[in-house]
Amino acid sequence: MSSRFSYSQKLSNPLQNNLASHIVGELFSPEECDEAHRIISQWQGYQPTPLMSLSDIAASAGVDQIFYKDESGRFDLGSFKALGGAYAIDCLMHKAPENKLVVCTATDGNHGRSVAWAADFCQAECHIFIHAKVSAARADALAALGATIHRVEGNYDDSIVACREQAVKYGWQIVSDTSWPGYRDVPKLVMTGYSVMTHELIQQLGDTKPTHIILQAGCGAMAGALIASMWLHWGPSLPTVIVVESDKSDCVYQSLKRDQIHLVNIVEETLMAGLSCGEVSELAWPIIRAGVSHVITINDEGIGPMVRWLANPTTSDRPAIVGGECSASGLIALLAIQQDPTLADEVGMDGRSRVLVIGTEGNTDAAVYDAIMRGDI
Ligand SMILES: Cc1ncc(COP(=O)(O)O)c(C=O)c1O
Missing domain, CATH: 3.40.50.1100 (Rossmann fold)
Incomplete structure (x- = not known):
C-alpha cells in the first residue's frame, strides 16, 4: 500500500x-x-x-x-468550511439594512454549503455558482439548502468570474472565501471564522x-x-x-x-x-x-x-x-x-x-x- x-x-x-x-x-x-x-x-x-x-x-x-x-x-x-462563509453571513446580516441581503458565491461545493446554510437560516436569497465538473451530489446538497444553482462552463475560476459579473449586475453581496484586489473584507471574515x-x-x-x-x-x-x-x-x-x-x-x-x-x-x-x-x-x-x-x-x-x-x-x-x-x-x-x-x-x-x-x-x-x-x- x-x-x-x-x-x-x-x-x-x-x-x-x-x-x-x-x-x-x-x-x-x-x-x-x-x-x-x-x-x-x-x-x-x-x-x-x-x-x-x-x-x-x-x-x-x-x-x-x-x-x-x-x-x-x-x-x-x-x-470545516461551515465556519467561514456562515460566519461572514452572520456578520453581514447584522449590518444589512432591515436585515435584507441577497448573497452569492462560487464554490466547488463545501464553501457554498456554508453560505447556503447560513443564508437559509437568515432567510436571505442565495445564488451559488458551480463549474461544469462539480458533481451532481454536491449540486443537490446545495439546492437542498434552498440556494439557486447556476451551472457555469469551465473551471472554478470561471465560476468566480460568472459570480462576480452577476453580482455587479444585480447588486448581490458576494460571500467568497477567496479575495482579490479591492475585495478583502468578506474573505477576511471567512478566514476569521476558520x-x-x-x-x-x-x-x-x-x-x-x-x-x-x-x-x-x-x-x-x-x-x-x-x-x-x-x-x-x-x-x-x-x-x-x-x-x-x-x-x-x-x-x-x-x-x-x-x-x-x-x-x-x-x-x-x-x-x-x-x-x-x-x-x-x-x-x-x-x-x-x-x-x-x-x-x-x-x-x-x-x-x-x-x-x-x-x-x-x-x-x-x-x-x-x-x-x-x-x-x-x-x-x-x-x-x-x-x-x-x-x-x-x-x-x-x-x-x-x-x-x-x-x-x-x-x-x-x-x-x-x-x-x-x-x-x-
Ligand atoms: C474539504 C476541503 N479541504 C480543503 C479546502 C481548501 O481550502 P482553501 O480553498 O481555503 O485553501 C477546501 C476548499 O474548498 C475544502 O473544501
Missing part, C-alpha cells in the same frame, strides 16, 4: 522569512479571532471537532504522533506542541487563516508549516516559485474537489509566502487507499474515521515525505516528530466516497 503514496513536486520555500506581527495583523487580531469564537460557539449545534491520534498511520510514517483534527462533523455540513479551529486545537493540544503542520490548500484561505492564528499563539516558535496541494491545481507552488500570485489554468479536475482552485487568495498570499516552509504537490493516486485506511484502522486505539478526498491529502503528503529520506531530512521530520493534519472533510460527495469504499477508485 505504502508505495502508492508519493509526491509529484516539492518546493523548499526560498521566501520563508518568519512571519511578523504586521503581516498577521493585516489579516486579523487576537480580539477578532476571539470574537469569531464567541459568536460561532453560540450557534446551535456547536461543538469543538475532535482531535484524534492516528497511531497506525504514525507507525507507518515513522513519526512519533499524528494529530488529526476531524472536521467531518462540523455543524452537520461535513467540512481561526476557530486554531482556538479549539490550542485547547485540545494542551502543553503538547506539534513539530510540523501539514495544511492542504485550494485558494489558501484555510492555510493562511490557520498559520496566522497559530502564529498569534506560538509566535516565532510556530511549528514547521508544509502546504500540500493537487498537482492539477498547484497555485501555491507556482506562485511561490515566481514570488507573485500566479493563475494556474486547471485543465483536469482532481478528485480532491475542494483543492481545485487556480489562484491563491490575495489575503492569504503574504502569510503563505512568509510562513510556509515547503510545498508538496500530489496526484490522485493515493487518495483511495488513504480514505479506506482512515475508515479501517489497523490498530484498535482509534475509531474508524470518515475522511473525504481532501482529508487524505495531508496524510498522503506525510507518507510521501517519509519515503524520501532527503526530503524528510530537509523538512526535519523523524521519529520524534509530532505532525498535525487537518481532516478537512468527511463524506461530502457520497457517489465518490462510495466508489472509493468499493475500491473502484
Whole structure:
C-alpha cells in the first residue's frame, strides 16, 4: 500500500522569512479571532471537532504522533468550511439594512454549503455558482439548502468570474472565501471564522506542541487563516508549516516559485474537489509566502487507499474515521515525505516528530466516497 503514496513536486520555500506581527495583523487580531469564537460557539449545534491520534498511520510514517483534527462533523455540513462563509453571513446580516441581503458565491461545493446554510437560516436569497465538473451530489446538497444553482462552463475560476459579473449586475453581496484586489473584507471574515479551529486545537493540544503542520490548500484561505492564528499563539516558535496541494491545481507552488500570485489554468479536475482552485487568495498570499516552509504537490493516486485506511484502522486505539478526498491529502503528503529520506531530512521530520493534519472533510460527495469504499477508485 505504502508505495502508492508519493509526491509529484516539492518546493523548499526560498521566501520563508518568519512571519511578523504586521503581516498577521493585516489579516486579523487576537480580539477578532476571539470574537469569531464567541459568536460561532453560540450557534446551535456547536461543538469543538475532535482531535484524534492516528497511531497506525504514525507507525507507518515513522513519526512519533499524528494529530488529526476531524472536521467531518462540523455543524452537520461535513467540512470545516461551515465556519467561514456562515460566519461572514452572520456578520453581514447584522449590518444589512432591515436585515435584507441577497448573497452569492462560487464554490466547488463545501464553501457554498456554508453560505447556503447560513443564508437559509437568515432567510436571505442565495445564488451559488458551480463549474461544469462539480458533481451532481454536491449540486443537490446545495439546492437542498434552498440556494439557486447556476451551472457555469469551465473551471472554478470561471465560476468566480460568472459570480462576480452577476453580482455587479444585480447588486448581490458576494460571500467568497477567496479575495482579490479591492475585495478583502468578506474573505477576511471567512478566514476569521476558520481561526476557530486554531482556538479549539490550542485547547485540545494542551502543553503538547506539534513539530510540523501539514495544511492542504485550494485558494489558501484555510492555510493562511490557520498559520496566522497559530502564529498569534506560538509566535516565532510556530511549528514547521508544509502546504500540500493537487498537482492539477498547484497555485501555491507556482506562485511561490515566481514570488507573485500566479493563475494556474486547471485543465483536469482532481478528485480532491475542494483543492481545485487556480489562484491563491490575495489575503492569504503574504502569510503563505512568509510562513510556509515547503510545498508538496500530489496526484490522485493515493487518495483511495488513504480514505479506506482512515475508515479501517489497523490498530484498535482509534475509531474508524470518515475522511473525504481532501482529508487524505495531508496524510498522503506525510507518507510521501517519509519515503524520501532527503526530503524528510530537509523538512526535519523523524521519529520524534509530532505532525498535525487537518481532516478537512468527511463524506461530502457520497457517489465518490462510495466508489472509493468499493475500491473502484
Ligand atoms: C474539504 C476541503 N479541504 C480543503 C479546502 C481548501 O481550502 P482553501 O480553498 O481555503 O485553501 C477546501 C476548499 O474548498 C475544502 O473544501
